[in-house]
Amino acid sequence: MTDPQPAPAAIVENLRRVRDRIANAAIAAGRDPESVTLVAVSKTKPVDAVRAALDAGQTVFGENRVQEAAEKFPSLRTSHRFSLHIIGGLQTNKARDAVRIADVIETLDRPRLADAVAAAIAKEHRTPTLLIEVNTGGETQKSGVSRDDADGFIDDCKGRFGAALAGLMCVPPAGEDPRPHFTWLADRAARHGLGTLSMGMSADFEIAIACGATWVRVGSAIFGGR
Ligand SMILES: *Cc1c(COP(=O)(O)O)cnc(C)c1O
Numbered sequence: 001m002t003d004p005q006p007a008p009a010a011i012v013e014n015l016r017r018v019r020d021r022i023a024n025a026a027i028a029a030g031r032d033p034e035s036v037t038l039v040a041v042s043k044t045k046p047v048d049a050v051r052a053a054l055d056a057g058q059t060v061f062g063e064n065r066v067q068e069a070a071e072k073f074p075s076l077r078t079s080h081r082f083s084l085h086i087i088g089g090l091q092t093n094k095a096r097d098a099v100r101i102a103d104v105i106e107t108l109d110r111p112r113l114a115d116a117v118a119a120a121i122a123k124e125h126r127t128p129t130l131l132i133e134v135n136t137g138g139e140t141q142k143s144g145v146s147r148d149d150a151d152g153f154i155d156d157c158k159g160r161f162g163a164a165l166a167g168l169m170c171v172p173p174a175g176e177d178p179r180p181h182f183t184w185l186a187d188r189a190a191r192h193g194l195g196t197l198s199m200g201m202s203a204d205f206e207i208a209i210a211c212g213a214t215w216v217r218v219g220s221a222i223f224g225g226r
Helices: 008-028 047-055 066-072 074-078 092-101 111-124 147-164 179-191 205-210
Strands: 037-041 060-063 083-086 104-108 129-134 165-170 196-198 215-218
Touching (some): 008 037, 008 047, 008 205, 060 066, 066 092, 092 111, 104 165, 129 196, 147 165, 147 179, 179 205, 196 215
Parallel strands (some): 037 060, 129 165
């Protein structure tokens, strides 16, 4: 079952509510609300939903699939300024398209993908901001570098990508307390001097902010269920 497509006015109202909740969570954590960026996750939603959010002043978007992002976003660049994040596991054969269309790739997770992204950056003369996804729950079906391999991969990517490597991202296992996953990721980023922490979704972004998230990726609370 998917919810009916929310009307533009509902998207605007949902955005307002999510922004308020982000600000309140930041203040409750003793943080500056401006230190948290809302990434509006528009996967599976039509471009009209994206336009409604853009018109409401939302400027940062996340898409899971490169193909879908390529269909929805590039044509909007002529009329709008925004930042597009790829947040889904990336196949190496999609790396070049991702580098071409995205401002941020949040899901570097293995050396072969890092190779493909580095080659694409050289060919496209364009360097997106990069995050490393960590599979903090060790789930076999999920993308992300394992906790054990994280330090080595982070060092490797720092060497290759320099300052373009901005931080870490995770998606904790569904139905588990996300806190230990968020705190592990925050600790790991701090140890490596990485300032960006992408964690928290519709169900848990306030907890993520309490744990130090600088980017929260929120889909259904803005655009409705999928
Ligand atoms: C879909 C998705 C989100 C947003 O999830 P919601 O629960 O709809 O907020 C965030 N991050 C990733 C990686 C996703 O795939």
